[in-house]
Amino acid sequence: QVHLVESGGGSVQAGGSLGLSCAAAGRMVINFALAWFRQTPGKEREFVAAVSGSGSHTDYQDSIKGRFTISRDNAKTSENTVFLQMNNLKPEDTAVYYCAAGVFSPSTWRLLQNYNYWGQGTQVTVSS
Numbered sequence: 001q002v003h004l005v006e007s008g009g010g011s012v013q014a015g016g017s018l019g020l021s022c023a024a025a026g027r028m029v030i031n032f033a034l035a036w037f038r039q040t041p042g043k044e045r046e047f048v049a050a051v052s053g054s055g056s057h058t059d060y061q062d063s064i065k066g067r068f069t070i071s072r073d074n075a076k077t078s079e080n081t082v083f084l085q086m087n088n089l090k091p092e093d094t095a096v097y098y099c100a101a102g103v104f105s106p107s108t109w110r111l112l113q114n115y116n117y118w119g120q121g122t123q124v125t126v127s128s
């Protein structure tokens with residue numbers, strides 16, 4: 001069992017920056033890939049970024065490459081934190097952002113159905 005709690009988010013004008021954090025707690029959570037997804041009303045939840053257990057491998061959705069950075073702090077094997085630094089935000093980045101955890105191959109990180117654990121979500125609003 002992995003428990004995920006997001007923090008951060010809020011409202012910002014276009015071109016601004018925000019940082020999200022997700023505290024991940026659970027036995028051997030260090031072995032889990034941690035990811036961020038986002039969802040807007042009426043649309044499917046979409047992949048944003050993911051990071052491997054070691055933090056050495058990352059993957060990003062094309063639309064946010066160069067603007068968002070994912071990283072993780074593996075302070076303990078059972079308590080990790082994943083971050084999403086979002087720069088040069090655009091109105092189309094407005095969404096509820098969710099943290100997710102799972103154990104599987106990086107080639108399938110982008111598949112929502114592979115993630116076993118989810119946070120409650122945090123709202124990000126970017127105004128033009």
